[in-house]
Amino acid sequence: MITISHLTKSFTDPDGSVLQVLKDVNCVINPGEVITVIGPSGSGKSTLLKALNLLDPPTGGSIIFDGEDILAKGYPVHKMRQRVGMVFQDFNLFGHMTVLENVIYAPCKIKKMDIAQAREMGLTLLRKVGLMEKADAYPSSLSGGQKQRVAIARCLAMEPEVILFDEPTSSLDPTMVGEVLSVIRHLAKDGMTMLIVTHEMKFARDVSTRIFYMQDGVIYEDGTPEQIFETPRRSATKAFVQRIRKAVFEVGSHDFDFLNMESHIRQFCIKYNIAEKSDNALVLCKKVVRNIMSDYFPMTIRITHSELSEVTALDFMVENLDKSPLEGADPARVEEIRSLCHKIIEEPTSRGFRVKLLI
């Protein structure tokens, strides 16, 4: 369907320096494929999508779409835009139009679709994304998740052959990520060809037929979700997919600013979509520090989260200690901790001892 060869894109700064963002991108996208594009920020993911629908044309290489060279001089850009839809992070809805008007604007204006027919199609699409009821509402009255679903319906209204999503859930409140991903999952089931840039690793693993791991302006590794997530061939891919998010706090004494740590832990949980774990994490921190390890300062408290395995842990580490602080603690209090987490791991480290709670 789409063959990309030796694609390059560079930006020239006002001072004349050249930044090469896409260095040599090569890939083939087949009909019905759901490809997620992952990779560190700045690796060129958005630039690749924008090159694909000619929003920001590449500086070199070729893109062949159904046998046609879309970078050839004179290729009608609007034709490509109709065939390739794009959904952005920040919705870009027209605020002065109702939801339905947003959805049918382009088909009426560009495809000259009859208004009655367009309305019917618009309502069908809104039903598909669960927003039939909001047809006459204005975007300002919608939640972020609803706005993004309208944006998806609007994109579908042009009957694209391919849809490009650029971090469609990144600007959403964590509670709304699921509803948008669920709409994308449905599109995948319907056989829509899609290229999705996302940081949602679990979603990427579940929904994709293929994953592109981008780094430094190239598709550094390309494979099935199993390959990329379980047996990546290259070490940078492995490091990226297995990366563990963490926040670390050095607690010197009881005078430590625990309130500040609390807000950091909350932010951490929101950022990595585990908001539902934050109350528990905070209760456990308090109970361990007050009831079990109150004589073990200084200690290091760490919260870690692996997006791939979805394991979240709270570590309490003390240097120069060779046995578990739980041994001398009140058994009832240890039992209480045990009941609040999945598992307690007590283990020596190279410098001391660690109590790890899986939450």
Ligand code: ADP
């Ligand atoms: P990603 O989406 O993977 O985070 P981008 O494709 O947005 O990465 O950007 C890759 C690099 O290109 C970044 O270093 C960014 O600063 C640079 N870049 C993107 N757009 C422009 C632009 N219009 N002008 C100059 N540099 C840009």
Ligand code: MG
């Ligand atoms: Mg981007």
